[in-house]
Structures are given as structure tokens and as C-alpha cells.
Amino acid sequence: MAVTTQTQAKVPSGMALLEDQFIKRPPRSLWSDAWRRLRNNTAAMAGLVVIIIFLLLAIFAPLLSPHNPVEFFPNNTYRPPFWVQNGVNPAAGGIASFPLGTDSLGADVFSRTIYGARVSMVVGFIPMLIILIVGLVIGVAAGYGSSRLDNLLMRFTDIVYAFPDLLFFIIVMVALRDSWIGQLLNGLVLLFVALAIVTWVGLARLVRGQVLSLKEKEFVEAARMVGAGNMRIMFRHLLPNSLGPIIVFTAFRIPNLIISEAILGYLGLGLRPSINAHDIFITSWGALLLEGQTAINAQPWILLAPAICVSLIVLAFNFLGDGLRDALDPRSK
Amino acid sequence: MFAFLIKRLLWLPILLNAVGIITFALGLYGPGDPVEVMLGPRSNPEAVARVRRELGLDRPFFEQYVLYVDRALHGDFGESLKYRGQPVGELITKRLWVSLQLNLASLALGMALGIPLGILAAVRHNSWMDFLIVAVLVAIISLPSFTITPILSYIFAVQLKVLPAGGWEGLLSKKAILPVIILSVGPAAVFMRQTRASMLEVLGQDYVRTARAKGLSSRVVLMEHAFRNALIPLSTIFGLILAGSVTGSFVVENLLAIPGIGALGVDSLFSRDYPVIIALTLIIASSYVLANTLIDLTYQYLDPRIRIH
Numbered sequence: 001m002a003v004t005t006q007t008q009a010k011v012p013s014g015m016a017l018l019e020d021q022f023i024k025r026p027p028r029s030l031w032s033d034a035w036r037r038l039r040n041n042t043a044a045m046a047g048l049v050v051i052i053i054f055l056l057l058a059i060f061a062p063l064l065s066p067h068n069p070v071e072f073f074p075n076n077t078y079r080p081p082f083w084v085q086n087g088v089n090p091a092a093g094g095i096a097s098f099p100l101g102t103d104s105l106g107a108d109v110f111s112r113t114i115y116g117a118r119v120s121m122v123v124g125f126i127p128m129l130i131i132l133i134v135g136l137v138i139g140v141a142a143g144y145g146s147s148r149l150d151n152l153l154m155r156f157t158d159i160v161y162a163f164p165d166l167l168f169f170i171i172v173m174v175a176l177r178d179s180w181i182g183q184l185l186n187g188l189v190l191l192f193v194a195l196a197i198v199t200w201v202g203l204a205r206l207v208r209g210q211v212l213s214l215k216e217k218e219f220v221e222a223a224r225m226v227g228a229g230n231m232r233i234m235f236r237h238l239l240p241n242s243l244g245p246i247i248v249f250t251a252f253r254i255p256n257l258i259i260s261e262a263i264l265g266y267l268g269l270g271l272r273p274s275i276n277a278h279d280i281f282i283t284s285w286g287a288l289l290l291e292g293q294t295a296i297n298a299q300p301w302i303l304l305a306p307a308i309c310v311s312l313i314v315l316a317f318n319f320l321g322d323g324l325r326d327a328l329d330p331r332s333k
Numbered sequence: 334m335f336a337f338l339i340k341r342l343l344w345l346p347i348l349l350n351a352v353g354i355i356t357f358a359l360g361l362y363g364p365g366d367p368v369e370v371m372l373g374p375r376s377n378p379e380a381v382a383r384v385r386r387e388l389g390l391d392r393p394f395f396e397q398y399v400l401y402v403d404r405a406l407h408g409d410f411g412e413s414l415k416y417r418g419q420p421v422g423e424l425i426t427k428r429l430w431v432s433l434q435l436n437l438a439s440l441a442l443g444m445a446l447g448i449p450l451g452i453l454a455a456v457r458h459n460s461w462m463d464f465l466i467v468a469v470l471v472a473i474i475s476l477p478s479f480t481i482t483p484i485l486s487y488i489f490a491v492q493l494k495v496l497p498a499g500g501w502e503g504l505l506s507k508k509a510i511l512p513v514i515i516l517s518v519g520p521a522a523v524f525m526r527q528t529r530a531s532m533l534e535v536l537g538q539d540y541v542r543t544a545r546a547k548g549l550s551s552r553v554v555l556m557e558h559a560f561r562n563a564l565i566p567l568s569t570i571f572g573l574i575l576a577g578s579v580t581g582s583f584v585v586e587n588l589l590a591i592p593g594i595g596a597l598g599v600d601s602l603f604s605r606d607y608p609v610i611i612a613l614t615l616i617i618a619s620s621y622v623l624a625n626t627l628i629d630l631t632y633q634y635l636d637p638r639i640r641i642h
Contacts, residue, residue, distance in 0.1 A: 155344075158344075158348060159348055159351045159352065161621075162348050162349075162352055162618040162621055162622055163352060163355075163614070163618060164614065164617040164618065164621070166583055166584075167583070167598060167613070167614055167617060170598070170599065170602055171356065171359055171602065171610065171614070172359070174602045174603070174605075175359045175360070255475075255477075259477045259479055259480075262477075262479060262480070263479055263584055266479070266587075266588075267587070267599060289480075289483065292483070293483065293588075296483070296486075296487060296491060297491060300487050300491065303483050303487065304483070304484060304487060306480075307480040307481075307483050307484050308480075308484070310477065310479070310480045311476050311477065311480045311481065311484075314475055314476065314477055314480075315472065315475045315476065318471075318474075318475035319475070322471070
């Protein structure tokens with residue numbers, strides 16, 4: 001008898017415990033779970049910090065750079081970085097006011113590198129936005145639409161996919177650089193379009209695959225049964241559920257865009273370097289690399305500084321992308 | 334499988350035509366006249382018109398295109414506008430050979446490094462060696478060849494003066510060391526990653542346990558039972574890397590002054606040498622498509638469970 005009462009007394013307290021710990025606990029969404037996993041990933045967080053630092057550099061470039069990037073100091077051409085001293089001729093050694101030395105015209109390499117971050121950042125993000133819009137629309141349309149539409153769109157993506165991207169960027173830049181669109185924003189607008197025009201394909205294929213597999217799932221059937229329209233199913237059910245792979249794709253695509261811009265700049269096809277001190281975009285890392293290539297013996301830092309920056313930012317995005325993939329899809333580990 | 338092959342091969346000419354027409358149109362309607370580039374800025378209009386007529390550049394677009402395709406099918410890709418009298422085919426094959434040597438050597442080196450490292454990482458799963466191999470290679474693969482090329486050439490050519498800074502004297506000269514190493518890093522990391530992943534998957538299978546249980550030496554289990562099955566995904570990667578390497582070496586060739594098709598491509602773009610550009614684009618595009626088809630076929634050959642339609 002006593003035993004029974006004891007157990008009976010225990011049951012509600014057990015329930016209360018269960019209720020306290022699990023049922024009353026605020027629900028944890030997939031996203032907060034993913035964020036928790038991402039926070040525990042040191043490499044990914046380090047990548048995120050590096051990206052934020054570069055973003056801040058890009059935004060606050062005028063405040064952070066010691067000189068204006070187009071201010072030329074005629075008596076200070078090809079100064080080495082501050083830690084290199086010239087015993088014979090102190091005037092040709094490095095000084096602290098030019099941390100990484102100067103270029104052939106006497107402009108501060110450090111300041112030019114900081115300003116270069118601006119171009120790389122917009123080139124990473126703005127074409128990505130175009131890619132996301134085009135890729136999502138075409139991918140969802142192909143995956144959700146009729147099989148004829150799917151076939152048509154996929155054959156079209158096949159054609160775009162067959163274009164070697166780098167060669168295509170170069171062809172577009174060379175062909176249209178001197179036309180009116182190539183003049184907009186010192187050539188940045190054309191750069192955005194050229195970079196976006198062939199790279200949406202990967203995303204469209206990814207989204208199509210996601211939509212194709214998701215649209216057969218029970219929850220979509222249930223949604224349709226309660227009378228949800230096509231638009232609602234696409235935007236409320238299919239898209240949110242394929243967001244994980246799309247985010248990962250974005251994280252891996254951005255560094256590719258940054259590299260492509262640097263390569264185009266190196267070939268002299270990117271942003272036209274400006275000498276107007278009031279321009280927002282004055283020079284890019286690619287343009288600096290081109291400048292540095294010819295002066296590798298006289299002043300290697302014109303080349304090394306942008307090369308290190310591009311490497312760092314690409315490394316950061318790749319680490320973040322890896323972390324995001326593990327965080328959003330725990331099964332992939 | 335046969336139907337699949339036919340379908341793919343029928344698709345190829347449609348695709349190549351689309352690529353060809355787009356490149357052709359950009360060349361004809363884009364600003365910058367190749368003939369003016371060729372004859373220089375101070376050429377007289379009559380000479381320009383005469384050369385245009387000679388080259389057939391004054392005919393309607395589709396007539397020019399059809400003429401081009403007809404000649405191309407007979408192996409004649411026209412004449413370079415920059416190097417007058419040089420057939421495009423000849424110009425490209427010479428450069429293609431350099432690029433091919435470079436890429437195959439790097440691919441071989443990448444495999445020789447990546448596959449053993451991948452097996453090692455999988456066998457010592459979750460040990461410090463596994464973590465070290467993965468961390469180092471993932472870090473390296475993230476570095477674009479575009480930026481490590483100048484950094485390495487600064488260190489080895491300018492500072493240490495042990496390697497030449499650029500140029501090409503055949504695969505067996507000292508000048509080939511830097512580009513081959515740089516280009517092999519990417520494939521090495523990809524092969525390592527894939528080998529490790531598929532070895533881990535295979536090593537967990539029942540038949541591997543059975544092989545161990547019946548007392549086979551671990552070398553036999555690893556190489557005969559596990560590795561052979563782990564090879565399937567590797568074949569895909571091999572094809573993809575081979576197809577991708579054509580553009581991959583584009584950058585390194587330009588940075589290190591290697592006379593491959595990368596250097597030729599950039600060079601001909603700046604001189605608006607469109608016959609060369611179109612031929613190059615077509616070669617690269619068809620190598621992509623053929624590589625993809627080949628991958629699908631080997632896939633099915635290696636793993637009969639996979640059926641393609």
C-alpha cells in the first residue's frame with residue numbers, strides 16, 4: 001500500500017520534470033540549432049570574423065587608410081615597407097608613414113590595398129544577388145513546372161554550363177568594355193553582369209534538384225490538400241526547405257567571384273583604376289596585382305599585399321562555407 | 334546505355350552550335366574591329382574594306398557562320414588574324430600540347446599525393462594524423478592558384494633564387510617545377526578528400542569486416558576489398574579535374590609566361606583574333622561535355638547498380 005502511494009506520488013513529479021525540461025522549454029528551430037553548431041566551429045567563426053573585418057575595412061576605408069590612395073608623393077617612389085632599412089641611403093628606406101611602402105608614382109600601397117577591399121566586397125555580394133534571383137527563379141520554375149518547361153530550361157542551362165566561365169568573363173569584358181554599359185561606374189556594372197551571367201547555372205541546377213525531391217514529400221501533398229496554391233507551396237514550403245543548400249552554395253560562390261574579379265583586374269579588364277580622390281571605388285586588388293607584377297623586384301609588396309588579402313578572404317569564406325554545410329546538414333559529417 | 338550515348342552525342346552538336354553562335358556574335362557585333370587592330374590605327378579605309386572582303390567579314394552573319402562551320406568540319410578553323418598566314422588549328426595544337434603536358438603532369442602528381450594521403454587519413458580516422466592531413470589540405474585548396482603563384486614565385490625566384498621565375502622549356506626542365514607544383518595542389522586536395530570519404534564509407538561495410546574476419550592481411554583487405562570499391566567516385570573527380578584543368582591553367586600560364594593555350598587565349602582576345610578565340614572556346618566547351626559523358630559511362634561500367642537513362 002505504502003509502495004503504491006510512493007510510486008503514485010512520483011509519477012506527477014516525473015511528469016513535472018518532463019514538462020519543465022522539454023515541453024515548456026522554448027522550441028528550438030532548425031536555424032537556432034544550426035547557429036549553435038556553427039558557433040562551436042572554431043574555423044568557421046574565425047572565417048566569419050575575417051569576413052567582418054574586411055567588410056569594415058571596405059566600409060570605413062577613408063577613415064582607416066593613412067593616406068588618400070590617389071595622393072602621390074613624387075619623392076617617395078618605390079619606398080620599401082617600414083621594416084626594411086637602407087643603410088647606405090636612409091631616404092630610400094622604409095618609414096612608418098608608408099607601412100607597406102609606395103608604388104611607382106609614390107602612392108601608399110597600404111591605403112590602396114584597403115581601398116581594394118571595397119571592390120572585392122561589392123563584387124562578392126552584388127553579382128551573388130543577381131545569381132540568387134535568376135538561379136532561384138529558373139530552378140524553381142524548372143523543378144515545379146511542367147516537364148516540358150523543365151526540359152527547355154535545363155537544356156538552356158546546359159548550354160550556359162558548357163561555356164568555360166573564365167573565358168566567357170574575359171570575352172564579355174573585352175567585347176563590351178568600351179560600350180556605354182562598360183563605362184558605368186568605371187566598368188563595375190559590366191563586371192557584375194559578366195560575372196552573374198554564367199554562374200547562376202549551378203544554383204539553378206541545385207534548386208531544381210531540391211524542388212524535384214521535395215515536391216513529392218508528404219508535407220507538400222498535405223499543403224495542397226488543404227488548398228494551398230502553387231505560389232504558396234513554392235514560397236512557403238519548397239523554398240524554405242531548400243534554403244540550407246542554397247546558403248552553402250552562396251558561401252562557396254562568393255570567393256569564386258572575388259577570385260574572378262582579381263583575375264580580370266590582373267588582365268587589365270576589371271575596374272578601371274581611378275585617379276579621382278572622391279570616387280568610392282578607386283582601385284581593386286586585381287589591378288594592384290597587375291601593377292605589382294611588373295615591379296616584383298623593386299617593390300614586391302604591391303603584389304604581395306593584394307595576393308595575401310585575396311588568399312585570406314577566400315580562405316575565410318571557404319571555412320565559413322564548410323562550417324555552414326556541417327551546421328545546416330548534420331548528416332553530411 | 335547505348336541510347337544514352339546516342340542522346341548525348343546528338344546533343345553535342347546543338348550545344349556546340351549555340352556556344353559557337355554566341356561567341357561569333359560577340360566577335361562580330363562587339364566594338365573594336367579586328368581588321369583595324371590588324372592594320373593599325375592609321376590604315377586607309379580602302380585597305381580595310383579590301384581585307385574585310387578577303388576574309389569574308391562583309392557577308393551576312395549566318396552566311397559567315399555556316400561557312401565557318403563547314404570549314405571547321407573539314408578541320409580548317411581559318412587563319413589567325415594576328416599571325417597572318419598561320420592556320421588556327423596549327424597555332425592551337427602547338428599550345429595545346431604544352432598545356433596538356435602541364436596539366437597531366439600536375440594531375441599525376443596530385444593523384445600520387447592525394448590518394449595515399451586519403452587512404453592514410455581514412456585508416457587512421459579521427460587520429461591527429463587524420464586531422465593534420467585534412468586541415469592542411471583544406472587550407473591549401475582554399476588558396477587560389479592566382480594568388481599563390483605570385484607569392485611562391487616571389488619566394489623561390491626573387492628571394493631564394495632557386496627556381497626560374499617563368500617561361501617554358503619542356504616538362505623536364507627546371508622551369509616546369511613551379512607551375513606543376515602549383516597546379517597539382519588543387520587535385521591533390523580533392524583526391525585526398527574524396528578518397529578519405531569513400532574509404533571511410535567502404536571500410537564500414539560488412540564485406541570488409543568479413544574479409545578481416547577470415548584472416549586476410551590488412552594490406553589485402555585495404556587494397557583489394559576496400560580501395561577498389563572506393564575508386565568509383567574517384568573516376569568522376571578525375572574527369573571533372575581533367576576537363577576543368579584547361580581553364581585552371583589559364584591563370585597560371587599567364588602569370589608564369591608559359592606559352593600554353595591560356596596565354597594564347599588572352600593574347601588573342603586583346604588583339605581581337607576571333608578565329609582563334611572561337612576555336613578555343615569550342616575546344617574547351619566540347620572537352621567539358623565529352624568529359625561529363627565519359628564520367629557517366631565509366632560510372633556505370635564501374636558500378637553496375639547505377640543505371641543511366
